[in-house]
Amino acid sequence: MHSQSEAEEIIQNVFVSLWENRDMLSEAFPIQNYLYKVTTNHIYNYFKHQLVRRRYAENMILEGTDEDQESVQGILTSDLGEIVNKIIGELPLRQQVIFRLSRTEGLCHAEIAQQLGLSVRSVENQIYRALKYIREKLNKESILTE
Numbered sequence: 001m002h003s004q005s006e007a008e009e010i011i012q013n014v015f016v017s018l019w020e021n022r023d024m025l026s027e028a029f030p031i032q033n034y035l036y037k038v039t040t041n042h043i044y045n046y047f048k049h050q051l052v053r054r055r056y057a058e059n060m061i062l063e064g065t066d067e068d069q070e071s072v073q074g075i076l077t078s079d080l081g082e083i084v085n086k087i088i089g090e091l092p093l094r095q096q097v098i099f100r101l102s103r104t105e106g107l108c109h110a111e112i113a114q115q116l117g118l119s120v121r122s123v124e125n126q127i128y129r130a131l132k133y134i135r136e137k138l139n140k141e142s143i144l145t146e
Contacts, residue, residue, distance in 0.1 A: 003137075005086050010042045017042075087137045091130055098123055099130040 017038050018031075025031055088096055101112045102123075109127070113120045 002140075003086070004090075006046070010039070010046060013042050014039050083138070084134060087134050088130070090137075091133060095126050095130045095133075098126040102127050 014035065018025075018035065021034075025034060088099060091099065098112055098116070101107045101115070102109070107115070109120050109123045112118070113123045116123075
């Protein structure tokens with residue numbers, strides 16, 4: 001998996017599947033075998049879905065009209081936004097608050113510092129660290145390099 005959140009989502013889906021099919025399990029059919037098979041199927045389906053999305057986006061860019069390209073760009077922007085929001089959610093709480101006040105609310109460093117009772121330098125450091133972490137995670141997931 002490319003991120004911990006994706007892996008957690010697959011594991012959650014595996015356990016939902018286990019719960020939904022609990023009546024089917026018995027001593028004759030060990031739970032280990034079931035979990036292994038369901039997990040591999042979920043992982044396979046996840047990568048298959050990612051491949052389909054990527055191929056669709058590539059085809060739309062290569063063959064599409066201006067409207068199609070705008071739609072694809074909207075989808076890619078939306079996907080990137082979701083990924084960035086997940087990464088922001090991994091930040092320490094203080095960094096999350098400061099980063100969101102800066103980027104979402106549009107507050108300047110001095111306004112954030114005053115609102116949170118911090119020094120301007122502390123706010124600058126927290127935003128710098130948050131941006132660095134986000135860039136590293138995006139590069140690690142090869143989002144920016146593709």
